[in-house]
Amino acid sequence: MHMNSRFAAALLAATLLQFPLAHAQQTAAPIPSHAVQQESGSYNVRVGDIKVTALSDGTIPIDLHALLKGATPENIDKLLMRSFQRNPLETSINVYLVKLPGHTVLIDTGAGQLFGPGNGGRLLERLAAQGLQPEDVTDVLLTHAHSDHSGGLVKDGQRVFPNATVYVGKPDVDFFFNESNQKKTGYEQRYFDIARLTLKPYMDAGKLKTFAATQEVLPGITATLHPGHTPGSAFYRLTSAGESLTFVGDLIHVAAVQFPMPGVTITFDQNQAKAASVRKAQFAAFARERALIAAPHLPFPGMGHLRTSSSGGYDWVPVTYTDRKEN
Structure with missing residues (x-):
């Protein structure tokens, strides 16, 4: 099926503009890029009685000098060097699969076609490796309606997951489906x-559900709204047998910079001040509660904990790698 002109225009815009790429000069000792393709692309954890699988939709390089606000290129490069990274930064696009009784759930859907060949769009092959077809997905929980989270919902303008109900914060639908908001903001x-x-x-298919306040959207999964990155940005908290995991969407993009400097924002934030405020408050809460979180753009699998650091920011502690058969 041929893409219609509106789809093609959106695709081109997303591909060229969503994540500016760069080939920055590195003045310090070179750091290997480690730009290799991994073949597994999945990682499992158990939250109480529920299995959660992180799926890699791929990685893309992003130019932090062009995208981050509230830090100079010199600050950014210094913080990246501390983490043995460099600009442009290779950034994960993580999707999460949750198997509930009677439900096969995706948290976000990756970029789909929207970044062009070789830049994300690997979700369907990752699902196939799990023995799943698009028809098997019953529910999609979107953290927000940006291309690297909702792009995998469609292919050539058609639904990829024909049996899935999509959940999204109502403020995102209200905002993005009203053209006057573009001119206002x-x-x-x-x-x-x-x-x-x-x-x-x-x-159009009657498969979109919205929520305007805290709501249990599926058994054991509660949605909460945290406007800033977009008006309807949402977290989803999975709780089972006394354990929990919170899927935080784009609360953070760059661990090396935004954990030590939570006030740093990114051009994708619709409301810069709100996004920074939400980040600061939630980082503090997650560190205090020793909460397990999952973030789409932290290095795969993007799951771990925050702790306060002596410098006044936060450290990221990834989940401990575990590889053994369950009894």
Whole structure:
């Protein structure tokens, strides 16, 4: 099926503009890029009685000098060097699969076609490796309606998951489906195009559900709204047998910079001040509660804990690697 012109325009805009790429000069000792393709692309954890699988949709390089706000390129490079990284930063796109009784759930869907060949879009092959087809997915919980989270919902403008109900914060639908909000806020047109491109097929099929307040959307999974990155940005908290895991969406993009400097924002944040405020408050709460969180753009599998650091920021502690058969 040929892509219609609106889809093609949105695709081109997303591919070229969503994550600016760069080939920055490195003045210090070179750091190997480790740009290799991994073949497994999955990692399992158990939360109480529930199995959660992180799936890699791929990685992409992003130019932090062009994207981050509240830090100079010199600050950014210094913090990256501390973590043995460099600009442009190779950044994960993580999707999470949750198997509930009677439900096969995805938290976000990756980029789909929207970043072009070789840049994300690996979700379906990762699902196939789990023995799952698109028809098996019953529910999709979107943290927000940006291309690297909702892009995998559609292919050539058609629904990828024909049996799935898509859940998204109502403020995102209200905001992105009202063209006047682009003129009022100055938020780039491409975000509006992409949200409608990916959500409308499910809306037209009666498969889109929204929530406007804290709500248990599925058994054991509670959605909460945290506006800033987008008006309807949501967390999803999975609870089972006294354990929990919170899927935090784009609360953070760059561990090396935003954990030590939580006030640093990114150009994708619709409301910069709110995004910074939410990040600071939630980092403090997660560190205090020793909460397990999952983030789409932290290095795969993107799951771990925060702890306060002596410098006044936070450290990221990834989950302990575990590889043994369950009894």
